[in-house]
Amino acid sequence: VDVGVDVGGTKVLAAVVGEDGTPLRTHSVPTPPKESGARRLEQTLADAVQAVAAGHPVGRVGVAAAAFVDSDRRRAMFAPHLAWRGEPAAERLEQLLGAPVLLENDATCAAWAEATAGAARGAGSSLTVTVGTGIGGGIVLGDRLLRGSNGMAGEFGHVTVVPDGIACPCGGRGCWERYVSGAALLAAAVARGARGVRTGDDVTGAALSGDEAALGAFTELGGWLGRGLAGLVAVLDPEVVVVGGGVGASGELLLGPARARLARDVVGHGHRRLPDLRAAHHGPEAGLLGAVALARRELR
């Protein structure tokens, strides 16, 4: 069986993926603390793969990681929330599992899943933007993933949208993800006087029940999403833009104001087709599904 694994800062999610690209069985364990090191992380992943395979021989493995991955898809170069610092993760996992492994950035994998079997299926080109704790993304042009010379293309979250703006853990200031994320949504709602909200999900709930402050927060967040997308569309001119991730799952609450702002801000509006802005088709499995799809394509 082919297995996909999503490695996030808090959780490792593994799934056996059927020939039709859907998850058949899943298995989830906590991500080991960063301090316990890279070997421990790799063992946890290998154990999760074996657990979800449940005795069936493991075929190809696709790992979607919250990490910068090198252009050969073998090394995890840097990951703020994981123990990897240039480790040859794919090679070590292959030794532990006796099966071929492809390693890729999680948002890049999600973009591939949306482009090949999700919301952007059939589009000539697409961007996928995942909005959650931060912003990740990926770019698919024709039948190719744009990986970049370091394997780092699609780092949309750290495009500056406000010069010298809010400080970002990346070391920069004014990064897009400081203005569009679960934390930004919560902060916007609280600033507008929303009561009883403690998470981005609470804000979504309040907005769905008509709370003005929560709705205002979505308008603000959607506006920032649209502003940033206008820049990406000026650069890449994609046919479809997909918005996913935990905050993206709030759908039109976020996409409505984003679409309006994008239409107003993008260069040449009135003289161009605007990209179709769509909610992601896949949920939390997007990354691992894309990783398996890539593994099936790349690992022979």
Added chain:
Amino acid sequence: VDVGVDVGGTKVLAAVVGEDGTPLRTHSVPTPPKESGARRLEQTLADAVQAVAAGHPVGRVGVAAAAFVDSDRRRAMFAPHLAWRGEPAAERLEQLLGAPVLLENDATCAAWAEATAGAARGAGSSLTVTVGTGIGGGIVLGDRLLRGSNGMAGEFGHVTVVPDGIACPCGGRGCWERYVSGAALLAAAVARGARGVRTGDDVTGAALSGDEAALGAFTELGGWLGRGLAGLVAVLDPEVVVVGGGVGASGELLLGPARARLARDVVGHGHRRLPDLRAAHHGPEAGLLGAVALARRELR
């Protein structure tokens, strides 16, 4: 003979381009006023092609225009400084010339020229940013030009770098080209007390003779260039970035501070190779050379 034509807001530059990709003869005429209409513009281009061909049969024609060009490279959809508004310009030129014509955005053509026979030759991926009256650009990935679903990819100049910033003729605010252009350079120098400067070229001259205000203006402009490039590098992760155009021709005066700012601002610095930031190889002929190279590749 194959002929390239660059159509700018003030000047039409035509050249016979040799098999080796260098201009053999050039011919330049003023661009007719916008008010005189599309037919007049097309006749002017056809006349310039015939004049520079000097009686030799015209083979393929590549037209690099300061315009949005549709994805089929046949229509000039919109051009702030030219008379085209969706006209089938390539078809009309073919009728006037009896030769096949390829039409493409001028900065996109320049990017192709730099990638295939200029500063980014041999690079796996490159961006070219042309800095002059405004900012244009193009993206080359492998052996392919990224054109976008509307043919509008690479409109770097209208990425917002300051939310609600300086008003731009495009209708937006805070566009990158408001902060990095010949006019911005001049304004920065004047604000710093530079005397006797009336154009961006004057500022370059003053900086080369050590004028502090002019040097400060280049530092400011280069900083904005580097900030914007950091965003493009986060998105595209290119191997090489080429800076051309009239202001780009000031070379290290501009590229030095831009390189420093890019290195400081780009996401993952310290964990990635930075793109090589280079001055353009081609001058004002970049667009028409790229247009001919594209015509030779695309028109059989």
